[in-house]
Amino acid sequence: MSATSVQPLVSLRHVDKLFGDNQVLYDINLDIAPGEVVVLVGPSGSGKSTLCRCINRLETINAGEVHVNGELLPLEGKDLSRIRADVGMVFQSFNLFGHMTALENITVAPIKVRGTDKKEAIELGMKLLTRVGIPEKAHQYPAQLSGGQQQRVAIARALAMNPKVMLFDEPTSALDPEMINEVLDVMTSLAQDGMTMLIVTHEMGFARRAANRVIFMDEGRIVEQAPPSEFFSNPKTDRAKDFLSKILQH
Amino acid sequence: MDLIYIIREYWPMFARGAEMTLFLTVTSALLAFLIGSIVAVMRIGPIPPLRAAASVYIEIMRAIPLLALIILFLVALPKIGIFYSTTISAILTLGIYTGAYVAEALRAGFRTVPKGQIEAARALGMTFRGMFLNVLLPQSIRSVIPPMGNLLISNIKATALAGAVGVQEIYWAAARVNFDSARSIAVFTLAAICYLCIALPTGFLWRKLEARMKIVR
Numbered sequence: 001m002s003a004t005s006v007q008p009l010v011s012l013r014h015v016d017k018l019f020g021d022n023q024v025l026y027d028i029n030l031d032i033a034p035g036e037v038v039v040l041v042g043p044s045g046s047g048k049s050t051l052c053r054c055i056n057r058l059e060t061i062n063a064g065e066v067h068v069n070g071e072l073l074p075l076e077g078k079d080l081s082r083i084r085a086d087v088g089m090v091f092q093s094f095n096l097f098g099h100m101t102a103l104e105n106i107t108v109a110p111i112k113v114r115g116t117d118k119k120e121a122i123e124l125g126m127k128l129l130t131r132v133g134i135p136e137k138a139h140q141y142p143a144q145l146s147g148g149q150q151q152r153v154a155i156a157r158a159l160a161m162n163p164k165v166m167l168f169d170e171p172t173s174a175l176d177p178e179m180i181n182e183v184l185d186v187m188t189s190l191a192q193d194g195m196t197m198l199i200v201t202h203e204m205g206f207a208r209r210a211a212n213r214v215i216f217m218d219e220g221r222i223v224e225q226a227p228p229s230e231f232f233s234n235p236k237t238d239r240a241k242d243f244l245s246k247i248l249q250h
Numbered sequence: 251m252d253l254i255y256i257i258r259e260y261w262p263m264f265a266r267g268a269e270m271t272l273f274l275t276v277t278s279a280l281l282a283f284l285i286g287s288i289v290a291v292m293r294i295g296p297i298p299p300l301r302a303a304a305s306v307y308i309e310i311m312r313a314i315p316l317l318a319l320i321i322l323f324l325v326a327l328p329k330i331g332i333f334y335s336t337t338i339s340a341i342l343t344l345g346i347y348t349g350a351y352v353a354e355a356l357r358a359g360f361r362t363v364p365k366g367q368i369e370a371a372r373a374l375g376m377t378f379r380g381m382f383l384n385v386l387l388p389q390s391i392r393s394v395i396p397p398m399g400n401l402l403i404s405n406i407k408a409t410a411l412a413g414a415v416g417v418q419e420i421y422w423a424a425a426r427v428n429f430d431s432a433r434s435i436a437v438f439t440l441a442a443i444c445y446l447c448i449a450l451p452t453g454f455l456w457r458k459l460e461a462r463m464k465i466v467r
Contacts, residue, residue, distance in 0.1 A: 056373055058369055058372065058373065076296060077377075078377060081372075081375045081376065081377050082375065083375075084372060084373055084374070084375045085374065085375025086375075087373070088373075089370070089373040089374075091366055091369070091370065093364075093366050094366075095364070095366035095367050095369060095370035096367075096370075097367055097370070097371075097384075097385055097389075098363075098364075098367065098389060099388050099389050108374075108384055109374035109375060109376065112376065112380050112384055113374060113375045113376055113380065154370075157370075157374070158373075158374070161374060161375065
């Protein structure tokens, strides 16, 4: 559903991306509407993560345009930082700041970037830690937390900036199996609260449950997109069928 | 014994020399730290021309022998209308030279911070400055303390080269006394002892600092 009435929160137009001579994204066109939960799936190397990282310009693009909240992404500098502050990001490897406690990880950006009062930031931080289910870990350092706990802190850290959209770049791929669900539960509840999300994942169960739309990528191109019920039960392209048959076997 | 004779007859010269060596060490080390910090930030910063300038500076400074640099500064600066005392010229040269090594040590320290944390900081909307001050610097300080200690001790020894152009530090005093007394072994043994008396405590104090920084999380 490419809604024409509502302005998309994220909009990619004819985006190409190359690493050296190696083209990893071909003519990507994608709109994400406010409140929409979009899940990006596809074989590894298909460009999902790169696409995700282009949205806040952690990767520069070689052609095309990226708009966030109606604004063209600037090349560098303060304007780019301002837009990034509105785009939450959760990484595969958590990337918590190692010298800060869980709570400090969450409060540092609101205090330093938004200029939020310290007391207020701490209150918000505790609220978010409660929301992700680990308020008792507030004063622990990342090295003292399990992977699942670290990733939940990372989600809280992104939420603390009150983002307009959240990007998840394979948020459960580095987790032990028993910790995957605690992270997916937090993401599901976010989706239910109406957060706009783009999620790169291999968790097909989650995609089925939480997504409004599934996008299938292969070899740098968007090959197919549909609501999850349709995509999983009735994929249209051979490549999607092939991918699903490999993934859903076990 | 020659050594006792030399100490008795000439100790004021060595004492003044040691004072000058300490002065050269402290001033040039501070200057080197200042220059090194600025160059290191330029080197990793977001502005390409500054990055390039920092690289060029580091490569050039590392490729020229310090003695050549000290003499060059001393004879070349007056030609372009800049006049300093020999001492000031030596301090400047030492600071600029060691600064390149400080910059490299800092850069190596910055690299110990995982790239993902830098991306996370940028993704949260931190500017380069905010990322640097809140994420990069606090986590790299501990890892740069040992190499900084090495540089500080190198710098103590490097000040001897200032004696070659007439700055009246320990090596200069030794050369003068040697000329006077013709007791080379005793004279330069005493000079070596003077350097030891400065360098060993410095190394000891630096290790104390290192140990202390380890406890801080």
